[in-house]
Amino acid sequence: CAWASPCATSGSGTQTINTWICSAGSCVGASAGQQTCTCTRSVPGGTICATQTVTACSGCTWASTCATSGSGTQTVTNWTCSAGSCVSSSTNQSCACTRNTDGQYCCDGIPMGQPGACSGGSCAQMATGLTC
Numbered sequence: 001c002a003w004a005s006p007c008a009t010s011g012s013g014t015q016t017i018n019t020w021i022c023s024a025g026s027c028v029g030a031s032a033g034q035q036t037c038t039c040t041r042s043v044p045g046g047t048i049c050a051t052q053t054v055t056a057c058s059g060c061t062w063a064s065t066c067a068t069s070g071s072g073t074q075t076v077t078n079w080t081c082s083a084g085s086c087v088s089s090s091t092n093q094s095c096a097c098t099r100n101t102d103g104q105y106c107c108d109g110i111p112m113g114q115p116g117a118c119s120g121g122s123c124a125q126m127a128t129g130l131t132c
Contacts, residue, residue: 001039006049007081011039049086050079060097065106066118070097107132 001013019031053076060072077090101118108123110116115129 001041003041005086007043007047007084007086009041009043009084011041013037013039043081043084045080045082047081048079049081052079053077057095057097060099062097062099064108064123065104066101066108066121066123068099068101068121070099071095072097105130 001011003011013036014034015037017033017035018029019033020027021030022028055075057072057074060070062070072095073092074095075090075092077088079086079088081087101121104118106116106118106123108116110123110125110132113131115126115131116123117126117129118124
């Protein structure tokens, strides 16, 4: 049988039909042919019918100007069979974000009038640069 989709509960196939005749007390095959037939099957709900998709992590939030790790959100979409169709179900989940902040201007904990820049995830006082 051939099925239109992983969730299809009916399909079609072919079957061979043999015709027999009696001749001199024996059955003899007279002809053979093909006939289209309908097939049915049960597909349990929740059967996976397509590949899961996951979006890139976005909307990242950071604890500070120099933080190199934070959290964001991504959408996970699962595809399962329901009543003969492949349907999607999407959920949002948290995800980890990373970034490089080295050299970025910052003032967290830097005295007024002194230059500051991110270094290794923290704000550090520098010898030169933009002042706070």
